Amino acid sequence: MEQDKTTTSTIGHWVTNSQVPRPVFIFACLILLMAGIKAITGGWVANQPASIATAIGDGLMSVFHDDKGLKNMTLIFTKDGRNNEGSVELRDVGAGLGALIFGGTPRVGGKLYFQNYQHSSGVILNGGPLDIELSNATTETQKAGRYKVQGSVSASGSNQPVYVQLDFISPAETYGVEQLSGNVTINGKTTPIQP
């Protein structure tokens, strides 16, 4: 069947000896291209305060995205969660009883730790804990949570711990980081982050 040229008509003449169907070949090239982009951007982009802030936000959301227990927030007692790679952990997530007893805005808090978390921007985060406070930011149009992050973390490119104070909103469907604001302090220099 290797000699039957009519059956290889779907294959480009530049891969004549292979029997890979052309759509599969295109698909493989596309995936390798994206893997290449990922590899390059993963270790290349400089450590800007904005990318550190985004990395922390994305790291936190990766826990909510990957951890099936936390995903639906069925909190009865405190709960730990972590992301797929095990590089971000959220410990002691718990809800205050105040909202249940006295009525009011329910709040959830926890502590965020990083272990060699590599963000797509190239930032590598380590350490913690960062204090997390989660509250409901659901509007008529979308379900969302508001996250407040505060504490010190070590980031690649900075020899001192980076102190952050961040505030962002994440829609329940996308786990994206939106309207990110706050302050990032690197080596004593504070940079405000605007949404």
Added chain:
Amino acid sequence: MIPASESHTANAPSATARSGFFLSGTLTNDLTIAALGAMAGSAVSYLFLLVKLGFAGAVFVYGCKIVMYWGLLQVGRLYQLTWVRRGASLLLLTKLIGLLPFVITGFTASVATWLTGILEAIGIMITFIDIWGLRRTVNQPLVTAVVVGFVAELFIGAMELLPQPVFYLVKSANVGLLAWLFYEIITQNSPSRSSR
């Protein structure tokens, strides 16, 4: 395993004999849609690593998964592989249960997510172990690679052995191989190759 695969060889498929068997007319159409759908979904889910695509992207990937499993069901029906048929049906059912967390939250959604994970693993084991029988009728190294790839993916995913970008590469490679298998089945069953 061996007697089973011999019985598969005995039931050589006659794609043209059964009309009304394929949803889009012919085997070629059906499996082309399944292969293209599977690859499109896989490419988009890899793209998720690079850019945030949002809810529409997630729904698209989900739909493509359904198309891929439906292609497997058609392969099972074509070669009369009972367990591929059952496994693929189970996978399709899993995808329906998996829709629940999109619309509801809370305890029911947690149960649905948990159930989806387990049933999908069972479905993939059943389906791809029975596809092993196709080694006699279709390209042997290709079928071997598909089976080994999917079962390995299941274990790598469960044990969290690889970092996420590498694991996604494994998943994409598996989808690529499966699409290739679909094309191979199309080529084997097209009328011009009846001499085979």
